[in-house]
Amino acid sequence: MIIAERKPLTEVLEMLDGSGEITVLGCRSCTAICLAGGEKEAKEMSEALSLHSELKGKGWSVRPITVERACEKEFILPLQGVKGTVLSLACGVGAQVVQEMFPMLQVLPGVNTSNMGAPEGIGVFVEKCAGCGDCILHLTAGICPIARCAKSLLNGPCGGSQNGKCEVSPDTACAWDQIVRSLTTQGRLDLLERNIPPKDWRPSRSGGPRRTVNVEAMPGDSQKAWRDTE
Amino acid sequence: MSVSMLQEMLDAGRFAVTAEIGPPKSCEPEQVRKLARMLKGSAHAFNLTDNQAANVRMSSLASSVLCLQEGLEPVMQMTCRDRNRIAMQSDLLGACALGVHNVLCISGDHQVFGNHPQAKNVYDVDPIQQLMIFRRMRDEGMNWGGEPLPQPPQPFLGAAANPFADPFEFRVARLAKKVSAGAQFVQTQCVLDVERFQRFMGYVRERGLDEEVHVIAGVIPLRSHKAALFMKNKVAGMCVPDHIVDRLRRASDPKEEGIKLCLETIDSLKSIPGVHGVHITAIAWEEIVPRLVQEAGIRP
Numbered sequence: 214m215i216i217a218e219r220k221p222l223t224e225v226l227e228m229l230d231g232s233g234e235i236t237v238l239g240c241r242s243c244t245a246i247c248l249a250g251g252e253k254e255a256k257e258m259s260e261a262l263s264l265h266s267e268l269k270g271k272g273w274s275v276r277p278i279t280v281e282r283a284c285e286k287e288f289i290l291p292l293q294g295v296k297g298t299v300l301s302l303a304c305g306v307g308a309q310v311v312q313e314m315f316p317m318l319q320v321l322p323g324v325n326t327s328n329m330g331a332p333e334g335i336g337v338f339v340e341k342c343a344g345c346g347d348c349i350l351h352l353t354a355g356i357c358p359i360a361r362c363a364k365s366l367l368n369g370p371c372g373g374s375q376n377g378k379c380e381v382s383p384d385t386a387c388a389w390d391q392i393v394r395s396l397t398t399q400g401r402l403d404l405l406e407r408n409i410p411p412k413d414w415r416p417s418r419s420g421g422p423r424r425t426v427n428v429e430a431m432p433g434d435s436q437k438a439w440r441d442t443e
Numbered sequence: 444m445s446v447s448m449l450q451e452m453l454d455a456g457r458f459a460v461t462a463e464i465g466p467p468k469s470c471e472p473e474q475v476r477k478l479a480r481m482l483k484g485s486a487h488a489f490n491l492t493d494n495q496a497a498n499v500r501m502s503s504l505a506s507s508v509l510c511l512q513e514g515l516e517p518v519m520q521m522t523c524r525d526r527n528r529i530a531m532q533s534d535l536l537g538a539c540a541l542g543v544h545n546v547l548c549i550s551g552d553h554q555v556f557g558n559h560p561q562a563k564n565v566y567d568v569d570p571i572q573q574l575m576i577f578r579r580m581r582d583e584g585m586n587w588g589g590e591p592l593p594q595p596p597q598p599f600l601g602a603a604a605n606p607f608a609d610p611f612e613f614r615v616a617r618l619a620k621k622v623s624a625g626a627q628f629v630q631t632q633c634v635l636d637v638e639r640f641q642r643f644m645g646y647v648r649e650r651g652l653d654e655e656v657h658v659i660a661g662v663i664p665l666r667s668h669k670a671a672l673f674m675k676n677k678v679a680g681m682c683v684p685d686h687i688v689d690r691l692r693r694a695s696d697p698k699e700e701g702i703k704l705c706l707e708t709i710d711s712l713k714s715i716p717g718v719h720g721v722h723i724t725a726i727a728w729e730e731i732v733p734r735l736v737q738e739a740g741i742r743p
Contacts, residue, residue, distance in 0.1 A: 363553050364524070364550050364551075364553065364564065364566045364569070365566045365569075366550060366569040367569050367571075367572065368569050368570075368571040368572070368617070368620055369569070369617075370608065370609075370610070370613070370617070371605075371608070371680075372550075372603060372604075372605030372608045372632060372679070372680040373552070373553070373608065373679035373680045374608050374609050374610070374680070375608055375609050375679070375680060376609060377609065380552075380553060380556075380679035380680065381553050381555050382555075387609075390609060390610055393610050393612075393613050394610070405613065405616055406616060406619065406620065408571055408572075408575065408620050408624050409571075409572075410572060410575060411528060411567070411568045411572040411575065411576065411587065412567075412568075412572075414567065
């Protein structure tokens with residue numbers, strides 16, 4: 214899922230300065246699961262903003278709205294009729310879809326969207342995938358060095374790996390140490406001897422903003438039209 | 444014919460000495476020249492670090508050229524941290540055009556250690572891929588994109604090896620990967636734990652890598668037990684045995700003890716089969732290098 218964390222309140226208050234009508238947008242998908250922007254957080258934020266407005270005489274009118282999935286147009290219809298400012302606790306994708314759908318609104322980010330990861334423990338989330346567009350997990354025992362090695366080394370580990378930890382921080386596991394262990398367990402150490410050549414980064418962000426087309430998912434007529442243009 | 448004296452020396456089976464020169468955090472050429480003049484004749488070649496510890500310094504290429512002008516043979520270090528494959532190939536062509544042929548391919552310290560922790564790193568390629576790219580340029584006469592090079596560069600390709608990082612069993616495999624990618628010489632992390640280094644070299648010989656690559660073992664003269672503790676606790680991928688820290692702490696003249704310790708290490712390293720030279724890192728104590736090589740009997 215997409216991992217995000219709440220922006221500091223002071224930063225949010227600064228962004229909202231000069232607003233009148235404020236809608237705090239929660240999302241029941243990823244940001245709800247990482248406890249940054251679900252229904253509960255949207256309600257809390259809404260209350261905090263109302264209190265601040267009251268104390269400082271800001272004159273804000275604040276209310277929360279939580280949708281199922283802010284990144285799909287069908288799900289953000291509850292925002293129809295909303296005016297003024299939307300403080301999005303959905304991820305950066307959701308915030309942009311909302312802005313696209315309602316160009317007259319001022320959509321502000323209430324969270325910092327960070328990465329694609331998974332929960333490691335209660336309240337702890339770890340990055341797993343960098344979305345490079347050319348998966349090599351079959352070569353690395355199911356552990357991604359692009360996302361999880363601080364240097365994205367494809368033939369690691371580097372000389373900074375010690376006691377299973379990355380040189381960057383004692384809190385960071387060395388991904389290549391994990392890969393070596395995992396390959397040992399699987400009896401596939403031969404994979405370590407293979408040099409992985411320079412990667413083609415075009416399917417990654419380096420190829421520019423990406424557009425993914427799944428022709429199978431298109432209606433029949435569109436499929437034919439798409440194939441004719443290809 | 445070889446364009447690198449270091450390569451000639453090593454290929455001829457002579458014991459090589461390399462030493463490190465850290466470029467200044469300024470644009471004063473005199474700072475490099477001064478060190479170069481002081482160190483001239485103390486080693487066969489001199490490593491010019493590439494923004495070491497991720498701190499902004501004079502570029503390794505510019506510093507290498509300054510050394511050339513002073514009559515020293517440079518080893519230009521090039522990290523994968525700060526340049527993509529376009530810049531790397533461009534820098535290699537530029538280096539060879541200017542007479543800098545020894546190139547050390549390294550991943551580089553992560554930028555969080557340096558004076559610009561906010562920087563974005565590159566890591567378009569890793570050092571093994573960097574070696575593959577440079578070898579293709581030289582041996583196949585084309586850049587990585589496949590375009591022919593009218594005059595291919597002739598680098599002598601080096602890599603780093605750290606016998607003291609983990610997982611230990613993989614360190615030799617990684618060296619083998621570097622060799623198969625094109626490394627002709629490797630310079631190791633500073634050896635303070637000789638016993639562990641001997642075990643590492645045992646594995647190196649077991650795989651026959653000593654026949655394929657010149658291993659140059661790193662050494663470092665330590666000035667005090669505090670310096671030793673700093674290396675132990677603050678430098679990534681270092682292994683400093685407690686008995687060394689204790690020995691320096693107990694010494695009445697820690698500097699002299701550090702020199703003695705370094706000479707003993709060089710002596711042990713010389714006798715390890717497969718070790719073809721030593722690399723001396725004496726950052727901020729460069730003036731000790733001439734004495735070290737003299738007393739170790741390895742002066743070129």
